[in-house]
Amino acid sequence: MTEGSAVASDPGLWLVATPIGNLADIAPRAVEVLSAVSFVACEDTRRTGLLLQRLGIGPRPLVAMHEHNEAAVCAQIVRRLGAGETAAYVTDAGMPAVSDPGQRLVAAAASAGVVVSAVPGPSAPVTALAVSGLPTDRWVMEGFLPRKAGARSQRLDEIASEQRTVVLLESPKRLGTTLGDLVEACGADRPGVVVRELTKLHEEVARGTLAELAARFAEPPKGEVVVVLGPATSEPPSDEQITAELHCELEAGASARDAAATVAERLGVARNRTYALSTKLAQ
DSSP states (O other), X not given: OOTTOOOTTSSEEEEEOBXXXXXXXXXXXXXXXXXXXXXXXXXXXXXXXHHHHHTTOOOOOEEEOOTTTXXXXXXXXXXXXXXXXXEEEEOSSXXXXXXSTTHHHHHHHHHTTOOEEEEOOXXXXXHHHHHHOSOOSSEEEEESOOSSHHHHHHHHHHHHTOOSEEEEEEOGGGHHHHHHHHHHHHOTTOEEEEEESTTSTTOEEEEEEHHHHHHHTSSOOSSOEEEEEOOOSSOOOOHHHHHHHHHHHHHTTOOHHHHHHHHHHHHTXXXXXXXXXXXXXXX
């Protein structure tokens, strides 16, 4: 290891990044740490066991810690660390605690005075951002959009006016629906990038407007997906501005729905936002 760095025999917790597709992306230091710690905590013991085998690492004690048992198991891990053992935590792919389990464990370990170190490496959100060609000086990680209609609509409204590049995760089966929702909320011409199968044989980086991407991925693709959305280019219209435009449409005889659609297209805002305001005015 680099002179002056911690070593895996020191008491503490290691967050170890694992490949997101190509096994050759594993860091030599990751192999060293995984070989030396007292035990390896992981999201899936079967998947991690296979990874260790492929890396030529002998059988290691494995502890399953995932989103369903994280609260209970991380307390057990911290107690073992406090007793002088060392541990590495890995997720199925990428950097632990970044849109993956692990944040709770890090917080608990740090609170208990345990040293937390990391072996950096692959991260699907960061890699997708880097290859997207969209602005990288200011960006925000949104992860998966909510499934429930109300929470989803609110999040889409926030994204529509977000002036930083937005990174989203989505399943292949729901990609078309999400791109359609983004067109509705953010406008057809908002730039975006769909990155699929990162570091794998069939890696794809599809760039275009949201409308173009929605058409391209109307049928579910194969593989893991990251969506990168370009920032909004200007401050969004205020409710007062939208309401004034709606007044004009309603007074001209338009229905609440038609007025909302017209104003949404004219001002480049989410239709559900204009419809909510239009409905109130029409009451």
